[in-house]
Amino acid sequence: MSIANRILLGFAALVLMLVLLGVYSLNQISTVTNATDTIVARDLAMLRELSTLRDAESEMQETRTLSVNRFLLRGLGRTAEDADALQNWQRTANRTDTLLADILSTASRNAATAVSGDRTSSWQQVAQTLSQAAAPLRQVREQGQAQIQAIRANDLEAMLSSGTALATSRGEFNQQIERAVQALNAVIAAGQQRSQTIYEESRLSVILVLAGAVLVSLIVALLIRRSILHPLSTFMEFVERVGRGELSGAPAKVGNDEFGRLGVTLNAMVEGLRQLAAQSRQATNDLNAAAAEIRASTQEQAASVEEQLAAVQETAATVDEITHSGVQIGKRAQEVIATAQATAQTSNAGLRAVDETVKAMDSIREQAEAVAANIVALSEKTQAIGEIISTVNDISERSHLLALNAAIEAAAAGEQGRSFSVVAAEMKTLADQAKDATAQVRSILGDIQRGINSSVMLTEEAVKRVAAGRERTDTTHTAITEITSRVQEGVHTFQQIVASTNQQQLGIEQVMGALQNIRQASQQTAAGTRQLDTAAANLAQLSAQLVNLADRYRL
Template sequence: MQPASPQFWRRLTVGGKLMLITVLFAVSIAVLLAGTVSALRTQETMAAHSDAMGRQRFLVARYYIDVMQTAQGVPADFQSVKRIFDANVASMLTGGSVITDLDGYRQVLLPAAPTGEIERLLREQQEAMARLEAGLNRFLALPPEARADPAVIEEMVQLRKGVTARADEATRLFVRNAQEESQAMLGMMVALGIVAVLLGAAGVLLISRSIVRPLQDCVRLARAIADGDLRQQPLPVRSGDEVGRLMAAFNDMLEGLRAITAETRGTAGHLATSVQEILASIQQQASSTREQAAAVQEITTTVEEIGQSAQQVAEMAREVGSNADAIAGTGQHGLQAVQEAAAAMEAIRSQTESVAETIVALSERTQAIGEIISTVNEISEQSNLVALNAAIEAAGAGEQGRRFAVVANEIKALADQAKEATRQVRGILEQTQRNISTSVLLTEEALKRAGAGRDKALAAETVIRQMAGGVQETSGSFQQVVGATGQQQIGLEQIAQGLQQIRQASVQAASGTDQLAKAAESLSQLGGTLTRLMEKYRL
């Protein structure tokens, strides 16, 4: 368990720490001032005490002189001097006011005797003063001639010297005691000064350890982060003040930058991989779109060729009808004309079979177109999926992916247009297939009628009279063939228009994939730039 004082210091704010250091300095200065004032007052008291004790010698001499003057007939108030002496000694023993000026009665308040030795000397001084008073009273009671006896005067002098000797000894002892107390007070003041210096040094050390040094660590960490070095160890947080919260914030910022850098690097790598995949998919889609456009172009050419063939069939049918009319109108060539008509009918049957085969091939091509349209539809759906993935990646890329998101939306719109075009073309193809089915039926009917015309032409070899009727029927059948080929030609034109729309949609899809490829390349370059930027920060 940690001591309470460091915990208290750690919980303080910077202002609280500075305030506490200031209070400690203020208390130290106040203690020094109080000690100085106390020392001065003590010295003043000691000086007054010493002065009062020194004045006791003066009072003894004054008392002695006043008594001698009274003995010589000069009146003097020696009793008041004696009372002041006694009062001063009593105040020095127990503490109290001491008179230091006989004229103005100026008083000084003194404490009791500081030591037992001084108290003993003061009591001896009282006793000596009492003996001096008794001796002087006896001296005053002697007749004048006896007072002049040298032995008596010498006795009084010795009594006075006994009092003054004890007063001097008490004064010297008090001065020595005052000097010792002054030395002790000086030592205490020095100790207080040392304590104040130590407190100041401790305050400076605490400020350095709790504020300056952590701030230097924060500056070092900030410079390392600015240089891209995120491998720094977290700062040790040892307090809960503003500096500690600043260090904790630096640690959180370091961890956040590490996480952001790592995530950004991973995202950049994932973005590069995704862009490569999207680019490959776009290139594949572009290749498929170009193949689709080529296939549509080939189908369009084939349909145009079928239309030309149908037109040729119609022209041939008209020519055959004209020939039949000529045969029916002239009837001059007879059997030879009928044989030629039979041969022509055989040729018509062959042509009709060729037309039927062509129509069947057209039906197969139409089915192939349907499959191609399904493929285009699947490609459109894949384009929608790619555009969705691209939009997700652009959203993950943030601000830098907004251009890519625009391109992805454009691709999705083009894919939707292609899908709508394929739906329309599918409807056209379904109508075309129905028309082709009708053309197949009509062609089969034409084949049957061509066969019947051939049979009638053969019968005309024996029955020339029936030639006109057979030729007439043949002419009608060829008129039907002309009508059927006309309808077939209309259907082929519709198929050609649908294929042209498919081709235009394929061209638009190819253009969109090219734009998407360029956007993917730009996004790839952006990912590379982001990776290079993140390489500045070392984890």
């Protein structure tokens, strides 16, 4: 059997065991789930039914209590009709009896189909307790019906006696229901215990099956390992022997499986190695002789290339210095051109400034003349104001005399002229204030007149100075124009120098580029020669190693 079939068979066995283990595990999980669902569904349903039974009995009690309360209200003289009390009691009692019968039937059925002996006995205890609860419930029904009939007959004594007996019967019924609940708790505990038992059994069985599957897998793996390692170790010994250079030993075993085909391949490989070793030995000897000749030739060529490279480097250094000097000359010329152009721009700016100064001086002269005219007009208006002030002063003096006369007349009038004397005093005061004010205004106008005269003189002086500045500005404009023209001529001259320098620099750069190409070619040639020498040395070393390797194989 081939190795692939062995491995495939072992893998198929492992997959089959895993599938069987999975199916068995799912079966055990389903068993645990079904048992748990059955236990939980039955127990919860029984708890709900017992709760419903208690609610029904409580409804019976509420119906009876309502009838008693209505009876007591009638005894107190209040109207309280209770025509349907007996029907309501019978209806709730019938429903309670039906619930008890259904619960008893369910408990008996659960006892017959329980999953364990403990649950069977517990369910039987529940059924027995519910059977015992039927008698107190029947007594409660009969006694309640008798009490309602006594209420309808207005028999208080019968109602009270029936109520006492009814309370006793209800107590017995509730005790039986409580015992049934306790028995159901025992059923629940038994169900939990059974679920745990089923879970433990399923887990143990799954663990055992898993351990068996692991054991079988280990056995299959060991068998496959043994069937592969034994022939493989034989081939490893053969390969190690060939690796040591022993090509004349016994050939590998052959067969129909993978190892057999591998043996055929290894035998062919050894035969090829034997022929290759013989050919390599002859070729390495020839290669060793050729490598020695190549190395001698490359060493001579390397010496010649080194001398040529040294000469090219000296020439390149000289041309580089010339190029550097040309670059410096060009830079200085560019700087001079830039300075001259800046000077020309500055001269142009100066010309514009001179033109603006001329315009400003003309404007100043015109404004000074306008100011002089305004000052003359202001002087004339000041004189007119002086005449007006003289008139006001004359009026104030007359007002003062008039106030004095009024005061005299008021004094002569006596008591009747007192108010008139007050007016005369106010007029005198106003006349005095007007006189003082006119004196102050006359003084201020005198100062203004003197200032106007000084302004006229200063304005005339400013006009004269502006005219002199205009003449000097014209002279400056002419000088700056001449400087600008000469600077432009200098810029043109330096531009011609820069153009010549650039042409010279271009020629030097072409020469430098040619020298760089020659130097680069020489360096590449030298590097290639050195690499060729290194390759020749490596080739000689390699040929020696090949000779040693060829000698290593024993034919």
